Amino acid sequence: MNELPDDLKRALAELPLELQPDPTLEDRVVRAVRGLRGLRGRGWRGRWIWLGVAAAAVAAALLVIAHPWSPAPPSTGQTYVLLLSPGPDYLAPPPGHMDERRAEYGRWADSLARLGKLDLEGRLEPPGAIVDGLFIIRAANDADAARIAASCPHTKYRGRIELRRFIE
Amino acid sequence: MTSDDDLFRALYREHTPALYALGLRLTGRDQHEAEDLVQETWVRATRQMSTFRGESSLRTWLCGVLVNVRRERVRSAWRMVDAPDIEPPSPPRDDAAFDLERAIAALPNGARDIFVLHDVYGYAHHEIAEMLGVVEGTSKSQLARARTLLRRALSPPSGEVRP
Secondary structure (H helix, E strand, O other): OOOOHHHHHHHHHHOOOOOOOOOOOHHHHHHHHHOOOOOOOOHHHHHHHHHHHHHHHHHHHHHHHHHOOOOOOOOOOEEEEEEEEEEOOOOOOOOHHHHHHHHHHHHHHHHHHHOOOOOEEEEOOOOOOOOOOOEEEEEOOOOHHHHHHHHHHHHHHOOOOEEEEOOO | OHHHHHHHHHHHHHHHHHHHHHHHHHOOHHHHHHHHHHHHHHHHHHHHHHOOOOOOOOHHHHHHHHHHHHHHOOOOOOOOOOOOOOOOOOOOOHHHHHHHHHHHOHHHHOHHHHHHHHHHHOOOOOOHHHHHOOOOHHHHHHHHHHHHHHHHHHHOOOOOOOO
């Protein structure tokens, strides 16, 4: 096989795999996607909610699959706070199913703890309209924190998650 | 801003830098074409998202969509005639990285696609073959060709010693 020399392999491995496009592209893309025929109104909403849920599910699955049993060493990086609130579209659990919902969030938190990415979890009492739950996590960087936030079951129920970097 | 906008924009911001970097390299660092690829990828992904089964990561799936979009655009004859202006790349980290990016950009289209997917992004030949609609043998031979051209492009002319 026509192999590359080691120095070239190293140089290729160091090439950035992420580059920022022109900032105006985001609005162009959002307009293009919203303008799709048949995606207005509920169609637009439903499709992206579905993808968000799918992405969160995959991310959560990867979190669990990557390190299913052995506790990971405490991760380095930065501390972030996830502030959970219902938001206008929140899908509350049916009456009598609150414990089930809390258990689901607990399993998610446990998976983070196994990865050494959870510092603190808790609920605020009484529940408020602004914030009623929080998680303090450790993440490598903003993108890693965003991935963790996206894996939270709260996204599935259309709740709001505010992600804030914690300055120690 | 609606929560749907928030959700889409969050996904956009998480995955677009990877899509843009891939698009930029596949197009030989044509920034306008790379942005068009990214836009068309998100539009296509919105239409086809029911085909995303979670068997790969969302980013891998989106990259596959982008490669398909790129393949279709290259096949359009008018694009082959209307060659885009090549704009300077994003600020390089150093001269070596800049030379390497330029050398990759100068590879012929087919060889460049396969080289970028295999040697920069780590796709296997069978995955590349599926993405590009070619047989594995083509992927391997084009990769060998690209590596030869790249080594030649990065080697100093005989008799010249690079600092």
